[in-house]
């Protein structure tokens with residue numbers, strides 16, 4: 001018996017392996033594609049930031065809504081195994097369609113490097129995304145539930161370990177996807193899953209269960225409404241109004257599912273905060289210094305998951321249990337939400353630090369102006385009515401001057417005096433460039449927010465007497481100013497050239513600054529030494545390492561909330577509705593994403609730190625509501641309830657036999673464990 005049990009255990013580990021590797025490959029493909037999606041929208045389809053992020057969030061939301069469809073197909077029709085296979089094929093077709101949509105040569109008849117028919121590429125990529133959403137969303141609830149199905153009812157500890165390993169695989173997949181291309185993984189997902197085909201425990205679909213559920217709920221509501229007069233005796237639960245027509249077992253199962261779904265109502269708020277990690281926190285990082293922006297953003301969460309899940313599972317939770325505390329799943333989820341709220345408080349504190357170092361940008365009714373002098377002598381600049389600036393040659397005003405009106409008149413103390421009227425941009429920042437011929441002074445628009453991704457915005461004013469060529473920039477005429485170019489942090493070299501003459505200009509950059517470089521007429525005679533620099537915007541000074549606590553807190557929250565949520569959804573679902581509850585759980589994520597899309601985008605607060613605190617407070621409020629709901633929730637053993645109802649209805653021999661067998665097996669397991677212990681002693 002000992003030998004056959006060991007063999008059984010080894011076999012189980014083997015087919016659980018196939019299932020978790022399948023999830024690993026699927027997440028690898030999904031996150032690999034998602035990582036480059038916004039870039040594809042921005043730089044291939046040439047969409048603006050707002051449209052790109054909206055479509056991105058809509059796609060993510062769709063991926064977490066389609067599980068409902070997958071669950072219906074699996075539980076009512078195909079069964080989980082076939083659903084996973086068929087929807088993986090849909091997924092693969094989606095990835096291929098998406099890949100084809102990125103080949104610009106298809107519509108680039110004139111071979112200029114840009115597609116000629118954007119509509120075609122947009123249509124193809126949208127079709128690809130819809131197929132991927134159907135595939136990924138469809139198989140996700142089935143894989144989780146299918147994995148759970150491989151365990152018997154008494155193996156709750158192993159079941160919890162399975163969901164932890166399952167979550168580890170999700171994150172290992174997403175981590176690796178940043179290194180290897182996603183397409184290869186789609187094929188391997190399918191192959192790995194089919195390879196284990198013969199070994200799985202496959203539960204059969206039980207007819208059109210979702211349709212029966214809907215009809216049963218509809219009947220209960222209608223029947224309750226028909227008997228609303230007080231002369232009819234009350235029933236324990238409103239679903240009991242379906243007793244007249246529907247099977248007691250189905251009613252009991254619906255009650256279990258509804259109880260859990262009701263509990264899920266406040267949960268999307270967690271995901272609303274979690275999903276802002278990829279948007280708001282990424283933007284926050286661009287206003288900070290430190291050279292690990294992209295690595296930090298894409299890998300810190302999965303890396304922390306890979307470390308925290310085992311620590312929690314093997315150390316923290318057992319320790320809490322040893323202290324005699326009952327850290328039940330719903331308590332864990334509440335604490336998880338509080339951790340996420342703390343992460344946002346931490347983000348708010350970091351934001352306050354950043355705000356202290358940010359320039360004072362103009363409000364929508366103000367205009368800001370700086371003056372740059374490339375004239376041969378110091379100038380006295382008067383800006384009507386009462387702004388007087390003394391600016392030396394190849395220098396600039398100390399900082400921007402803020403105006404609450406747009407029309408200004410500038411006078412220079414040249415001989416004769418030069419006076420010129422300008423209209424400033426409302427809500428904008430500009431520089432008044434005074435060239436070697438001051439009569440042609442002009443306004444140039446400046447950056448009015450931190451350059452993206454921690455880059456630096458630089459430009460040159462040509463004070464040389466002829467056209468100049470500068471590396472990677474168009475040629476500039478005398479007295480003209482180039483547009484801004486974005487350069488990365490670190491040492492950058494620029495070669496300035498006019499005919500045979502040239503010199504090299506080197507400069508070390510930090511993060512998120514903006515500079516105007518003034519080129520004098522002597523540039524070639526002193527080997528670029530005389531180029532002066534005007535700092536339009538200071539480099540970022542708050543280090544990105546300060547974001548680590550918020551990532552740590554949100555990931556700790558995720559482990560408590562998300563891994564436990566997966567386990568809870570499986571353990572509290574009746575046998576024939578496991579995928580449906582998994583889908584319900586995933587839908588909380590979809591709703592969270594939709595809230596980000598609507599509330600977070602529309603209702604921006606003027607101060608970012610205040611917005612972070614608002615979200616933190618909302619989540620604390622929601623977690624209090626959730627803890628009250630959880631207090632009234634009684635954990636159930638769905639199998640036990642189902643058996644009880646069956647018993648009340650008269651025994652079903654086949655089911656009872658199965659249960660007896662399981663009990664016997666459980667007894668045997670226990671005996672064997674004792675046996676092993678005794679042998680060891």
Ligand SMILES: CC(C)C[C@H](N)C(=O)N1CCC[C@H]1C(=O)O
Nearest residue numbers: 031170171174301302305562589
């Ligand atoms: C955002 C990370 C790469 C992945 C994240 N830690 C995670 O595992 N998930 C976020 C939503 C649920 C879960 C997933 O299934 O991908």
